[in-house]
Amino acid sequence: MAKVSSKFVVSVVAGLGILTGGGIWLSRSLMPGTVPAQAQVEPTSQSNSAMPSMMHHNGSGSNMSNMEQDNMSPGQTAPQATAQLSVKAPVFPGQSFPLTINIKDTRGQPVKAFEITQEKLMHLIIVSDDLSFFEHIHPTFAGNGKFEVSTALPQAGQYELFSDFKPTGMSHQVTALPLKVVGNPSTTSPQVSLARTKTFGTTTVNLSLSNPTSKSVEPTMPVVGKEVMVTFDLKDKATGRPVSNLQPYLGTGGHLVILRQSPQLTAASYIHAHALPLASATSSDSSQVNFLVAFPQAGRYKLWGQFSRGGQIVISDFWVEVKA
Numbered sequence: 001m002a003k004v005s006s007k008f009v010v011s012v013v014a015g016l017g018i019l020t021g022g023g024i025w026l027s028r029s030l031m032p033g034t035v036p037a038q039a040q041v042e043p044t045s046q047s048n049s050a051m052p053s054m055m056h057h058n059g060s061g062s063n064m065s066n067m068e069q070d071n072m073s074p075g076q077t078a079p080q081a082t083a084q085l086s087v088k089a090p091v092f093p094g095q096s097f098p099l100t101i102n103i104k105d106t107r108g109q110p111v112k113a114f115e116i117t118q119e120k121l122m123h124l125i126i127v128s129d130d131l132s133f134f135e136h137i138h139p140t141f142a143g144n145g146k147f148e149v150s151t152a153l154p155q156a157g158q159y160e161l162f163s164d165f166k167p168t169g170m171s172h173q174v175t176a177l178p179l180k181v182v183g184n185p186s187t188t189s190p191q192v193s194l195a196r197t198k199t200f201g202t203t204t205v206n207l208s209l210s211n212p213t214s215k216s217v218e219p220t221m222p223v224v225g226k227e228v229m230v231t232f233d234l235k236d237k238a239t240g241r242p243v244s245n246l247q248p249y250l251g252t253g254g255h256l257v258i259l260r261q262s263p264q265l266t267a268a269s270y271i272h273a274h275a276l277p278l279a280s281a282t283s284s285d286s287s288q289v290n291f292l293v294a295f296p297q298a299g300r301y302k303l304w305g306q307f308s309r310g311g312q313i314v315i316s317d318f319w320v321e322v323k324a
Helices: none
Strands: 010-014 016-019 025-027 051-053 082-087 097-104 122-128 134-137 140-143 146-151 157-165 173-181 197-200 203-210 227-236 255-260 270-274 288-294 299-309 312-322
Touching: 082 173, 097 157, 097 173, 122 146, 122 270, 134 146, 134 255, 134 299, 173 270, 197 312, 203 299, 203 312, 227 299, 255 288, 270 288
Parallel strands: none
Antiparallel strands: 010 082, 016 025, 016 173, 025 051, 082 097, 097 146, 122 134, 122 157, 140 146, 157 173, 197 203, 203 227, 227 288, 255 270, 255 299, 299 312
8 A cells, every 4th residue: 555645545446326217316335545554544345236226306306307307218327437535644533624526528528517506516415324414515626526514523434425416418426435434433333313393403304104195294214215295394492383485595495415324325225305386385284394205225324404593503313213
């Protein structure tokens, strides 16, 4: 392994998920890069088989928007890019650090143009492997395929960075990039609660799942491959009344990120959905935000709903079980 002098350089290259004509994401496995031992960042090895990963846009479970179909014939996939994550020093708990994500095309050349999706060129979702930590941030495009951002991670252990972007002329893509934070990770497993009502700051949120093809609002247990309506009902903690000040967040009524609990998080574990249009402020259901979601595998999933209430971002997290 080559020696690294005064600077630690850590790079991990990941294959990307690409959206096919049928709306299914295919992701190639992570390609471990050369990592200096001092950096304490270890890429997670994965098999070379393609793994399905589903993403939902504009409230649709399987249909692509017009933008996503550009330059694609039915059944074809767009050219695939690669993403490289770099940090210049070991990452310690609670300490801010800069990171860079470089996007290159199939010829190894930097991708120079990206399309805006949901008001940003890139959405970066960072989660700990035990799913106890979640962050949604937006790296700045520095040109020549390079995105930059600084953040801090709260505890030692393994994290996964999911970057979500659309190079011009390619399909919408998602990467899964591993990052290790120096130190001894907690040996205590986070508590998993299937509670459907929780309070986050001044907002109480109720989660419900129902059959979108039925007029009944009776709760349902999601089944693999079948669309389910996921509804977040937001109420004021102090009064118990429905909130009346929900606003669009990044161009939509809300964002929903879902990850399947597994020993190793990959792009196949990831779902990103955008809300159906918000009801008008005078409507009786103006406090509700709805998403259509189809879960690709059985198992336990964690959901993070993000909403803008009076200019403040509310992040609500819930667990759900999905049956085969």
